[in-house]
Amino acid sequence: MAKRLAAADKEVLVEVVRFTQKNGLKGSDGGWKDFLSRNDKKFGDSVSDPRKRSRDVLLAFLQTFSKDFQKYFGKLVKRQKERSAVQQYMNDFPDKVSPEQKLVQLTAEHPEYRKNYCFPSYQEGWKVLRIGEVSSLVSSSAMLAIDCEMVLCDDGMEAVVRVCVVDNNLEVKLDILVNPSKAITDYRTHITGVSKKDLEGVTSSLVDVQKSLKRILSKGKILIGQSLYRDLCALKIDYSQVIDTAYIFKYANLPTTASASLNSLCKSVLGYSVREEGEPHNCLKDAEAAMNLVLAKLKHGFNDPIEVAASSVTESDALKLLAHRIPMHLPCQELCKVFSGNPSIDDKIDSRIRGEFYSTCISFNEIDEVEKAFEALDGQMTKDSGGRLQKYVLMKRDNGDVVSFYVRKMVYGCQPNQFEFPKKRPQPTEDAEPKKEQADGDQQKKKRKSKKHVN
Structure with missing residues (x-):
């Protein structure tokens, strides 16, 4: 492996160094910038872009890692060579490339692919699945679609509890409940559809699922999913023959780096919803929906940008701001002091906890209060993973500590007056003059009563 x-080319070494940066990996001389500071007397870490460094410098940094890490880096080099070989073959023999494989390539070309599909498969418990020979790979049309449901465990991590896989005929190849083998703090039944009772007596482990997937993905079968990298992370599987349904369509009303939800895509592309509002996920239906999206893409093209269906907005959501990546040690009620108006703040709940952080909602009485509070919020404007505007906020606590978190609106693309919320019926006043229609009606009632009385 060493x-x-x-023997790797510079372009490949650049990708490996970037991998160490993303995952915060350190060799005997520290991380990438630490290495440059210690070993480059002229520039130090002022030129930290790996592309601007020589091949010898890149290699010297990677050789500061342990033998185990160097073995893993060797696997990354091999994978990069395989990808390059696939691309070269596709360029040389375009008529031999299957339409399905072109969607694999389209997924890999998405601007978010490199970031999201760079897995920490050097860690314990991960499995790297091979993709097979290039010549047979690029002509392959066999596809499987997958979806997983995850629960929150007491260590702050998510764990898989159900996995469903279907083929391109929508035949079920795998539908299995999984025992996380650790304490669960939130089953998220309202989302996952899985309850504590469902997992009673379940003995299948994550390792069992990994073995099953390795078997059914043999010979370079293509794996499909919506935001598939999330499922692969939860499954601890590193696999490159993938089609991400969130990446293969162009969106007319979303930023380039943004992606639509599965439900929105199904509404726009297939003409139906996977689930109704408030209905829990159905793992099997979601896998089928992902497969149907790919089949529709293969059949109809959808090369022009599509308008994704707008998410329905409830009145309560429109009256909220979302604060997220809040450190767990910060009591949520302390957030009030950074917002104008008189907001109320939801207590943090388990389903919103992610490791060392949590999220919560800040509620207001009027929609214009939401707009004013967000505009007045002191913070740096950024974008979240969906391309939505948010603010990076620094807050100084009473004890002098400074904490940071993000805040965004729950609704975008609408002005306050576009929300027509039901208005309360005004209370009548004692001295109010009756309207003409009401007065006429009262006179008619009196006439009818008088006629009845006469008869």
Whole structure:
């Protein structure tokens, strides 16, 4: 593996160094910037872009890692070579490339692919699945679609509890409940559809699922999913023959780096919803929906940008701001002091906890209060993973500590007056003059009563 690393091209070494940066990996001289500071007397870490460094410098940094890490880096080099070989074959023999494989390539070309599909498969418990020979790979049309449901465990991590896989005929290839083998703090039944009772007596483990997937994904079958990298992370599987349904369509009303939800895509592309509002996920239906999206893409093209269906907005959501990536040690009620108006703040709940952070909602009485509070909020404007505007906020606590978190609106693309909320019926006043229609009606009632009385 060390020889493979030493023989790698500079472009490949650049990708490996970037991988160490993303995952915060450190060798004997620290991380990438630490290494530059210690070993480059002229520039230090002022030139930290790996592309602007020589091949020798890149290799020297990677060789500061342990032998185990260098073995893993060797695997990354091999994978990069496989991808390059696939691309070269597709360029040389375009008529031999299957339409399905072109969607694999389209997924890999998405601007978010490199970031989201760079898995920490060097960690314990991960499995790297091979993709097979290039010549047979690019002509392959066999596809499987997958979806997983995850619960929150007491260590702050998510764990898989159900996995469903269907083929391109929508035949079920795998539908299995999984025992996380650790304490569960939130089953998220309202989302997952899985309850504590469902997992009673379940003995299948994540390792069992990994073995099953390795078997059914043999010979380079293509794996499909909506935001598939999330499922692969939960399954601890590193696999590159993928089609991400969130990446293969162009959107007319979303930023380039944004992606639509599965439900929105199904409404726009297939003409139906996967689930109704408030209905829990159905793992099997979601896998089928992902497969149907790919089949529709293959059949109809959808090369022009599509308008994704707007998410329905409830009155309560429109009256909220979302604060997220809040440190767990910060009591949520302390957030009130950074917002104008007189908001109320939901207590943090388990389903919103992610490791060392949590999220919560700040509620207001009027929609214009939401707009004013967000505009007045002191913070740096950024974008979230969906391309929505948010603010990066620094807050100084009473004890002098400074904490940071993000805040965004729950609704975008609408002005306050576009929300027509039901208005309360005004209370009548004692001295109010009756309207003409009401007065006429009262006179008619009196006439009818008088006629009845006469008869």
